[in-house]
Amino acid sequence: MKSPLAWHRLWAIVLKEFVQMRRDRITFAMMVGIPVMQLILFGFAINTDPKRLPTVVFNASPSAYTRSFVASMENSGYFDVLTSPATVAKAREAMAIGDVQFIVSIPPDFSRQLVRGEKPALLLEADASDPAATGNAISALNSLNQSALQHDLKGLLATLGTPPPPFEIRVQRNYNPEGITQYNIVPGLMGTILTMTLIMMTGMAITRELERGTMENLLAFPVHPLEVMIGKILPYIMVGYIQVAVILIAAYFLFSVPIVGSLTLLLACVLIFLAANLTVGMMFSTIAKSQLQAMQMTFFFFLPSLLLSGFMFPFRGMPVWAQFIGEGLPLTHFLRIVRGIMLKGNGWTETWPNVWPMLVFMVVVMLIGFKRYRKTLD
Amino acid sequence: MSSESAIDVHGLSKSFGDKHVVNDLNLQVGKGEIFGFLGPNGSGKTTVIRMLCGLLTPDAGSGTCLGFDVLSQSAEIKKQVGYMTQRFSFYEDLSIRENLDFVARLYDMPNRKQTVQAGMEDLGLMDRADQLAGTLSGGWKQRLALAACMLHRPRLLLLDEPTAGVDPKARRDFWDEIHRLAEQGISVLVSTHYMDEAARCHRLAYIAYGHLLASGTPEALIAQSGLASFSVKDNSSALAERLRKLPGVQQVVAMGNVYSVSGQDGELIKAGLAGLPDVQFERTDTGLEQVFIQLMENVQDAAP
Numbered sequence: 207m208k209s210p211l212a213w214h215r216l217w218a219i220v221l222k223e224f225v226q227m228r229r230d231r232i233t234f235a236m237m238v239g240i241p242v243m244q245l246i247l248f249g250f251a252i253n254t255d256p257k258r259l260p261t262v263v264f265n266a267s268p269s270a271y272t273r274s275f276v277a278s279m280e281n282s283g284y285f286d287v288l289t290s291p292a293t294v295a296k297a298r299e300a301m302a303i304g305d306v307q308f309i310v311s312i313p314p315d316f317s318r319q320l321v322r323g324e325k326p327a328l329l330l331e332a333d334a335s336d337p338a339a340t341g342n343a344i345s346a347l348n349s350l351n352q353s354a355l356q357h358d359l360k361g362l363l364a365t366l367g368t369p370p371p372p373f374e375i376r377v378q379r380n381y382n383p384e385g386i387t388q389y390n391i392v393p394g395l396m397g398t399i400l401t402m403t404l405i406m407m408t409g410m411a412i413t414r415e416l417e418r419g420t421m422e423n424l425l426a427f428p429v430h431p432l433e434v435m436i437g438k439i440l441p442y443i444m445v446g447y448i449q450v451a452v453i454l455i456a457a458y459f460l461f462s463v464p465i466v467g468s469l470t471l472l473l474a475c476v477l478i479f480l481a482a483n484l485t486v487g488m489m490f491s492t493i494a495k496s497q498l499q500a501m502q503m504t505f506f507f508f509l510p511s512l513l514l515s516g517f518m519f520p521f522r523g524m525p526v527w528a529q530f531i532g533e534g535l536p537l538t539h540f541l542r543i544v545r546g547i548m549l550k551g552n553g554w555t556e557t558w559p560n561v562w563p564m565l566v567f568m569v570v571v572m573l574i575g576f577k578r579y580r581k582t583l584d
Numbered sequence: 585m586s587s588e589s590a591i592d593v594h595g596l597s598k599s600f601g602d603k604h605v606v607n608d609l610n611l612q613v614g615k616g617e618i619f620g621f622l623g624p625n626g627s628g629k630t631t632v633i634r635m636l637c638g639l640l641t642p643d644a645g646s647g648t649c650l651g652f653d654v655l656s657q658s659a660e661i662k663k664q665v666g667y668m669t670q671r672f673s674f675y676e677d678l679s680i681r682e683n684l685d686f687v688a689r690l691y692d693m694p695n696r697k698q699t700v701q702a703g704m705e706d707l708g709l710m711d712r713a714d715q716l717a718g719t720l721s722g723g724w725k726q727r728l729a730l731a732a733c734m735l736h737r738p739r740l741l742l743l744d745e746p747t748a749g750v751d752p753k754a755r756r757d758f759w760d761e762i763h764r765l766a767e768q769g770i771s772v773l774v775s776t777h778y779m780d781e782a783a784r785c786h787r788l789a790y791i792a793y794g795h796l797l798a799s800g801t802p803e804a805l806i807a808q809s810g811l812a813s814f815s816v817k818d819n820s821s822a823l824a825e826r827l828r829k830l831p832g833v834q835q836v837v838a839m840g841n842v843y844s845v846s847g848q849d850g851e852l853i854k855a856g857l858a859g860l861p862d863v864q865f866e867r868t869d870t871g872l873e874q875v876f877i878q879l880m881e882n883v884q885d886a887a888p
C-alpha cells in the first residue's frame with residue numbers, strides 16, 4: 207500500500223485553486239487591496255493618546271496665576287480651550303451631547319486664597335464615559351499644578367510652590383520612547399488583517415465546492431482529504447505573504463515603523479501564523495453548510511481575536527479567565543511576536559514561547575477539520 | 585476476484601433518517617455490458633450509484649465492484665471507475681482543458697497533455713477547449729463530463745442520467761460513444777428516463793421505492809409483462825374515454841390520431857375493440873414504456 211498522500215494530487219488541487227483564484231479577480235483584488243486600505247485607514251486613524259480635547263474654562267478669578275495655569279493647560283497639548291458656551295449650565299449640556307470633554311471651574315476667590323497659601327481647589331469636570339479618551343489628559347493636568355506656576359510664584363510666594371520631592375523618578379520608555387501609537391497599531395494590524403481575510407477565504411473553500419455541487423465529483427476522485435485540505439491551504443499561504451509584504455512595506459515607508467529584529471525570523475513566524483489561521487478557516491469550511499455560514503463563523507472567531515488578543519485593549523488589563531481565552535488565540539501570540547521582533551528586536555529565544563502555542567493550536571484545529579471532512583456524502 | 589462481473593452486489597440497503605431509500609437490492613452487471621437503470625424520480629437510482637462508487641456507505645449489504653469490496657475498498661474502486669454525476673459538477677470557472685487537466689493530474693496520467701488532447705478530440709471538444717465550462721450549453725457540459733470521467737480509462741462507467749436535457753442528436757452521439765466503449769470491454773451502468781435509451785441497453789433493471797421490481801433484457805422484460813398492445817385509429821376525440829372503459833384495458837395513450845391500448849388480457853381487449861363501431865385497430869408490439877408504467881402502477885396498487 208502506497209502512502210495515502212501523493213504530490214501529483216496535491217499539486218492538482220493547488221493548481222486548480224490558483225486558476226480559480228485568478229478567475230475571481232474581484233476577490234483577489236480584495237485580498238491585496240483590503241490590507242492596504244485598512245492599514246492606511248486604521249494606521250492613520252487610530253490614536254490611543256488623544257490630544258486637543260475640547261475644554262471650557264470658567265475663570266471666576268482672573269489673575270496672572272490663573273491665566274498662566276490655563277495657558278499651561280493649552281501648552282500641554284491635551285486641552286483645546288473653547289470660548290463658548292458662556293455658562294456652566296450650557297457647558298454641561300454640551301458635555302452631555304459630547305461637544306465638550308472637560309469643564310474647568312476656577313472659583314472667585316481662587317487667586318486670593320492661592321496667594322494666602324490656603325491651597326485652594328479648582329474643579330475639573332471630565333466626560334469620563336470613555337476612560338481611554340480622558341485618562342492621559344487628566345494625568346497631564348495633575349502634574350500641571352506642580353509646574354504651571356513656577357514662574358509666577360517668585361520671591362516671597364516661592365514657598366507656595368511645590369517643594370522638590372525627596373527623590374526623583376526617571377522614566378525610560380523602551381522600544382517606543384515617543385509613545386507613537388502607530389508603532390503598536392501597525393504591526394498589530396498585520397495580524398488582524400491576516401486573521402480576517404485568510405479565515406474567510408479558506409472558510410469558503412470547501413463550502414464553495416459543496417454549494418456548487420463540485421464536491422460530489424471531488425469525492426468520487428481518488429483524492430485524500432488531507433490532499434484537498436493542504437492543496438487548498440497552500441495557495442492562500444502565498445496570498446498571505448503578499449499581504450504581509452504589502453503591510454510591511456507600508457509600515458516601513460508610510461508609518462516609519464522600525465524593523466529592529468530579523469526580517470527572516472519575522473517571515474518564518476508569519477508562516478506559522480498563516481498556517482494556523484488557514485486551518486481554522488478550513489475547519490470552519492468542513493462544518494459550515496454554506497458560504498454564508500462560513501462567513502458567520504469567521505466573525506464569530508474574529509471578534510474575540512480582535513478584542514481579547516491585546517490588539518485593541520491591553521492584554522494585562524483583562525481578568526485571568528479572559529487572558530486564558532486570549533492565550534488560546536493565535537493572534538495573541540502573533541501580536542507579541544510581531545511587536546517583539548519589529549520593535550524590540552527579539553530573537554529566536556524570546557520568540558519561541560509564542561511560537562509553540564500557535565503550532566499546538568494549528569495541529570489541534572487541523573485534526574478537528576480532518577475528522578470533520580466528509581469522505582462521503584452521507 | 586471474479587473477472588466476469590463488473591458489479592456484483594447483494595442486499596444493498598440505505599436509509600436517510602427513517603426514510604428507506606434502497607431496500608435489499610441485488611445487482612449484477614457483466615463485463616462489457618451496458619446496464620440500464622430505470623425507475624421513477626426518487627426511486628433510489630442515484631443512491632445506488634453513489635454507494636457503488638463509495639460516495640455513500642451502505643447500511644447493509646455486501647458485494648464487489650470491479651472485484652473490489654464496496655464497503656472496504658472504495659479508494660481502489662474510485663481509481664478505476666468513471667462516475668458522471670447527474671448534476672454537472674465540474675468547475676464552471678475552469679475551461680474545458682483546465683478541467684480535464686485537473687482530472688488527469690489527479691489520476692496521475694502519463695503523457696498528461698496528450699491524454700487531455702486525445703480526450704477532447706474523441707468528444708469533439710477541441711473547438712471549445714479554452715471556453716469556460718460555465719458558459720457551455722447543456723449538451724457540451726455533458727460531453728465534457730463524459731470526457732472527464734473516461735480520461736483515466738476506467739473499467740466501469742457509472743452514468744447518472746447523463747443525457748437529461750440533451751438534444752436528440754447529442755443523445756444519439758452519446759449512446760454511440762457508450763456502445764463503442766462497451767465493445768472495448770468497458771462496463772456501463774447508466775440511469776435514464778428515456779425509453780429509447782433503455783432499448784439500447786443490453787440489460788435493464790427497474791427500481792421503485794428502493795426495490796428492484798424487474799430486471800433482464802428489454803425483450804425479456806416485455807415478454808414477462810404479458811402485455812398485449814393494440815394501435816387504434818379513429819377521428820373521434822371522445823374515443824380515449826370509451827377505450828379506457830373497455831374490459832381488460834389497462835393503459836390508453838394518445839399519440840396524435842392513434843391510440844395505443846394495452847392490457848394483460850389481449851383476447852378480452854380484442855373483443856372489446858371489435859365491439860366499437862367505426863374503429864380500426866391492429867395488434868402492435870408492446871414498448872418498454874408500457875411495461876414500466878405497468879410495473880409502476882402495480883407497485884402503487886400494492887403500496888398501502
